[in-house]
Amino acid sequence: MNKLPKWVDIALIPFINLVLALVVSGLVVLFIGESPFEALSIMVNGAVGSSYGWGYTLYYATNFIFTGLAVSVAFQARLFNIGGEGQALIGGLGVALTCLAVPWPHWSLALPFAILGGAAFGAAWAAIPAYLQAKRGSHIVITTIMFNYIAATLLVYLLVNVLKKKGSMAPETARFPEGAFLPSAYDMAGWIGLKFSKSAPLNITFFIALICCVLVYLLIWRTRLGYQIRAFGHSEPAARYAGIPPVRITMITMMISGALAGLMGINAVMGEAERLVIDSVQGAGFVGIAVALMGRSHPAGVLVAGLLFGMLYQGGGELEFEIPAVSRDMILVIQGLVILFTGALDNMIRMPVERLFLRLRKGAA
Numbered sequence: 001m002n003k004l005p006k007w008v009d010i011a012l013i014p015f016i017n018l019v020l021a022l023v024v025s026g027l028v029v030l031f032i033g034e035s036p037f038e039a040l041s042i043m044v045n046g047a048v049g050s051s052y053g054w055g056y057t058l059y060y061a062t063n064f065i066f067t068g069l070a071v072s073v074a075f076q077a078r079l080f081n082i083g084g085e086g087q088a089l090i091g092g093l094g095v096a097l098t099c100l101a102v103p104w105p106h107w108s109l110a111l112p113f114a115i116l117g118g119a120a121f122g123a124a125w126a127a128i129p130a131y132l133q134a135k136r137g138s139h140i141v142i143t144t145i146m147f148n149y150i151a152a153t154l155l156v157y158l159l160v161n162v163l164k165k166k167g168s169m170a171p172e173t174a175r176f177p178e179g180a181f182l183p184s185a186y187d188m189a190g191w192i193g194l195k196f197s198k199s200a201p202l203n204i205t206f207f208i209a210l211i212c213c214v215l216v217y218l219l220i221w222r223t224r225l226g227y228q229i230r231a232f233g234h235s236e237p238a239a240r241y242a243g244i245p246p247v248r249i250t251m252i253t254m255m256i257s258g259a260l261a262g263l264m265g266i267n268a269v270m271g272e273a274e275r276l277v278i279d280s281v282q283g284a285g286f287v288g289i290a291v292a293l294m295g296r297s298h299p300a301g302v303l304v305a306g307l308l309f310g311m312l313y314q315g316g317g318e319l320e321f322e323i324p325a326v327s328r329d330m331i332l333v334i335q336g337l338v339i340l341f342t343g344a345l346d347n348m349i350r351m352p353v354e355r356l357f358l359r360l361r362k363g364a365a
Contacts, residue, residue, distance in 0.1 A: 003243075004350075004353070004354060004356075004357060007096055008357065009296060010296050010300070010301050012198075012353070013346070013349055013350055013353060014141040014294055014295075014296070014301070014305075015343040017294075017342045017345070017349055018299055018308070018338065018341070018342065018345065020341050020349070021256070021334075021337040021338040021341040021342070022040070022338075024337050024341075025333070025334040025337050025338075026039070026040070026293055028330070028333060028334070028337075029326065029330075030076040030161045032323065032325055032326070034158070034323055034325055034326060035229070038219070039319055039323060039326060040066050041073040042315070042318055042319050042322045042323065043311070043312075043315030043316065043318065043319050044315060045310075045315075045318070046310065046314060046316045046317070046319065046322075047310075047311035047312075047315035048195070050076035051185075051189075051195070051196045051200065052197035052199065052200050053196040053314055053315075053318070054200070054202070054319075055185050055197050055199075055200020055201060055202040056200055056201065056202070056313075056314040057197065057307070057310040057311050057312075057313075057314040058185075058202045058206050058307075058310060058313060059200065059201040059202045059203075059206075059272065059310070060284075060309070060310035060313045061206075061306045061307045061309070061310030061311075062202075062205055062206045062209045062264075062267045062310075063088075063211075063264050063267055063268060063281075063284040063287075064284060064287050064288055064291045064306035064310060065209040065210075065212070065213065065291070065302060065303060065306040066209055066212065066260055066261060066263050066264040066284075066288070067084040067085075067088060067260075067261050067264060067284050067285050067287065067288025067289075067291065067307050068269070068287075068288045068291030068292045068302040068305060069212055069216050069260045069287050069288075069292075069299065069302055070087065070193045070214065070257045070258065070260040070261035070288060070297060070356050071084060071086045071257070071291070071292035071297075072216070072288050072292045072295065072297040072298070072299070073216060073219075073220065073229075073253060073256050073260060074254060074257040074298060075233070076123075076220055076226075076229050076233050076253070077229045077230075077233040077249060077250065077253040077295045078232075078234075079130075079133070079233075079237075079250065079253060079254060079257075080140060080141050080144075081126070081144055081257050081258075081261075082141055082144045082148070082286075082289065083125070083126060083129060083143075083144030083145065083147050083148055083253065083261075083285070084257075084261040084284075084285030084286070084289070085146070085148045085151070085152075085281055085283070085284070085285025085286055085287045086125060086147045086148035086149075086150065086151030086152065086282060086285070087122040087125050087126050087147075087151070087257075087261035088122065088262060088264040088265060088268075088280075088281045088285050089126040089148075089151045089152060089155050089256040089260020089280070089281050090121045090122060090124075090151050090154075090155075090262065091119070091121050091125075091258075091259075091261060091263060091265040092118065092264070092265030092268060092269040092276060092281070093121055093155060093158070093265070093276065093330075094115050094117035094118045094119075094120055094121025094122070094262060094265065095118040095121075095265035095269045095270050095276075096163070096173055096176075096269055096270075096275070096276035097112045097177040098110070098113050098114045098116070098117035098118075098263075099114055099115060099177070099180040099269075099270055100173060100174065100177075102177075102301060103177050103179065104177050104179035104180045105179045106179050107135070107179060107180060107181060107183065108183050109179070110179060110180040110270075111182065111204075111266075111270075111274045112117075113347025114180070114265075114266055114270050115208070115263065115266060117274055118259075118262040118263050118264075119259035119260075119262050119266040120259070120262070120265055121262050121265075122259050122260070122261050122262015122263065122265075123128070123255040123256070123258045123259040123262065124204050124255075124258070124263070125147065125151065125180040125258055126254045126255055126257055126258025126259075126261070127251060127254065127255050127258065128143075128147065129144050129147055130144035130250050130251050130253075130254030130255065131141040131251065133209045133250055133254075134247040134250040134251060134285075135247065135296065136214065140254075140296055141186050142182060143248065146243070148285070152279075153303070155278065155279060156171065156311045159171040159172060159173070159276065159277075159278060168181065170171070171277075171278050172275050172276060172277045172278070173275050173276040174246065174275065175274055175275050176274050176275060178271065180272055180274075182199070182203045182204050182205065182266075182271045183203060183204050184198075184200070184203050184271075185197075185200055185202035185203065186198045186200070188204065192329045193290045201271070201272040203267065203271035204271070205266045205267035205270075206241065206267075208263070208266060209263075209267075209306075210294070210303070212260060212263065213299040213300070213302065213303050214299070216296075217297045217299045217300075219256075225252070228244045228249055229249060229252075229253050230258070230363060231244060232244055232246065232250075232253075233235050241282065247248065261285065261288070264281065264284060265280065268280040268281065268282075268284075272273060287309055290305075290309065290338070290339040290342070290343060291305040291306050291309055292305075293339075293342060293346075294308070294338075294339075305342075308338075309335070309338075312331075312335055312338065313335075315343055316331035316335070317331075319331065332345070341364065
């Protein structure tokens with residue numbers, strides 16, 4: 001039996017990949033004449049060294065958890081959903097329309113409806129490429145990529161011509177009613193007598209992301225539907241033979257995936273901007289692909305990977321500010337190396353680790 005222990009697959013191999021990515025990144029920083037140890041210290045301190053840093057790190061992580069879960073659910077059925085960016089954009093539109101529809105008296109009333117709006121719009125947007133795949137044979141990768149651009153163009157049109165605030169030149173909606181403002185980390189810390197940075201965008205949506213991690217785990221590994229999704233992903237012919245309808249599974253899986261991506265609008269639109277703007281997603285849909293790959297499409301792994309990429313984003317911004325020689329492009333290189341080692345070069349580490357564990361097992365036998 002050559003199968004690796006689960007802790008090795010989910011934790012050890014990604015950790016080794018991450019260390020290698022950081023080593024190569026350090027060599028790149030050294031090449032431009034800066035100290036890699038100082039750069040690493042600035043990144044870590046900027047990401048988790050203060051309540052301000054934590055606020056931004058967890059805010060970014062919340063976005064990445066939603067989009068990472070979206071990719072993970074689709075991948076359980078071997079559907080590679082590249083459309084998280086567009087689904088999150090349209091989900092944000094659903095959140096904005098919900099928040100603007102009613103003069104909400106309190107956020108506790110607005111939040112459940114905003115969740116429904118974001119999830120419904122994201123699911124509806126994902127349902128179109130799902131139908132094209134299931135009924136017309138159009139490849140899901142191509143259609144979801146194209147729908148990202150369609151979503152972005154549609155949003156620009158709506159914000160410029162339909163939803164723009166009267167008398168304003170900015171392509172954005174009016175600010176949401178105060179009753180639709182979500183509690184920030186500063187507010188929540190005050191409830192229990194703690195202090196937190198007032199300027200950090202972290203809000204209550206982080207806890208919704210954690211709940212989604214639990215719900216996705218229960219769905220995929222503890223329900224009949226989850227079993228059907230995984231069976232379909234492992235072998236479509238076998239799933240057909242067992243009576244699992246491929247069209248139904250494709251549609252349901254992609255709509256769940258789109259709904260999760262659409263929920264990102266709660267964090268970015270309702271929680272942070274408090275209005276709908278042109279680019280509320282800012283690439284989080286594509287980062288979600290890397291988060292899902294690094295997290296092995298498991299909710300626990302997605303949570304950890306989302307936190308890591310949140311640290312990279314926040315720490316990278318601080319590094320760019322503190323060391324001008326390290327440009328924004330250099331930060332993208334570091335993030336790209338993490339993606340490269342945890343995704344494309346995964347087998348470079350996996351195969352030696354598998355051989356090592358095989359020798360250990362033979363020795364024990």
